[in-house]
Amino acid sequence: MKKITKSLAVLLLATSIVSPATFAKSDQAKESLVALGDSIPFGYNLGQNYQNPAKTAYPYLIGASEDLRVRNLGIPGWQSEQLLSALQTEQKYRQAVIHADYVAITIGNNDLLQILREAGLESGGNQVLFRELLMQKLSNDDVFANIAAAIAETRSLTDAPIVLYNVYNPFQLNDPLHYVADPILPGINQAFSALAASNENVYVADAYAAFGDNQAEYVIQNDIHPTAAGQQVLADIGITALGLD
Template identity: 45%
Template sequence: MKTKLMVWLGVLMLVGSLFASTGEAKSVNAKKAFVALGDSITYGYNLDNNNHPSKLAYPSIIAQNTDMRLRNLGVPGMSSGQLLNALRTDNAFRNAVKHADVVSLNIGTNDFLQGLLAGNGDPDVLQTYIDPMLQNLGDIVNEIRSLTDAKIIAYNIFNPFQLGDDGLHYYVDYLLSPINTSIRDVISNTGNSVVFADAFNAFEEKQDRYILPEDNHPTPLGHEILAKIGLEALGLQ
């Protein structure tokens, strides 16, 4: 009887070790998790039917090129304040970020466009939208960092207006230049594991190819460029 008991204990230990080994193998071989945060740009708005995040959008391209598992949490129309609130209160956002290995952050364009419209181009009115956006951006990165030590790719704001828009393109260039400098400063001050993707310079003077006609959203080629600079920021291209 004692001999049988010892045999069964040995079998149980062996089975236990097999389960442990299988679990470890799954952990090692599991795909890394990529969480994309942002607005309609992240979502891939107007690339297809808009019923779900587009597989033509830059987060999907990055995920495909790196064999990561993607959770696209882009929300059309989202502002920096709304994203900050979601990261603080929405469990879907918080849990996704907690388990992320890489997080992309593309937010602030709606804040900028709302300020541009509210002030009819007046830079003083615009600044009343930009100052809170910059504060939110720093708080967003800190909130992400409180949930995960994942690497963060932070994008700046590209000019969404075509060159032929009665001088609007060049005026927006003038406005965005110092704003993007401030975004870079905010990103730099948040610490390590945050890399910067310069969408503004990547798109400059190429809006006819990278922005949809009569729209402010990127073309499929524009999304390829956003993916490219994101991969470069990660050191993967």
């Protein structure tokens, strides 16, 4: 009887020692979110050293809220063509997507800003030229053909849900560019919605509506990138779009 009691005591002691590790969910056991795109998921200008994404960027906020492991592959300055090329040719991106449980894509912003620069609008240039260049590029399907192909490439690698962020107005209310961009962006964002609707398990996070005219709170002053509060908004709408809330 003493032997049995002693054995039970040893067993209980061993169980008490290993149970925290046994029952705690390891990081590798968590579902994963892979973020693809530009400086917005990277969290540019949020105080980091620019070698690594900011931990206050929306992918990490989603991960913290929903207990997801995050792989943030946002690259500042990237346009849609660069994301497409990476998904087609670079194993780092392909393998990350293959193993993803959720994918977030934010791309197209720099394509549109490039048109703005070509029209000289950053220095008060020609608004008519901006509209002409925008319509020309969009009619040639350069931007949305690349984004559509990037979604298709992503879908060829995984059947995970994809959240596609549309374009918010990055200009403050006291900036004339705000009123150049605002009437144009709804049409552009309709194209994002159409891309999502034409692909299975792809959902739009409506950054344009979420930011509205609250650039003073959600966009860094003298910049175009989200503040920490803006990143939280992007996280919230991403969680909702993916049905995680």
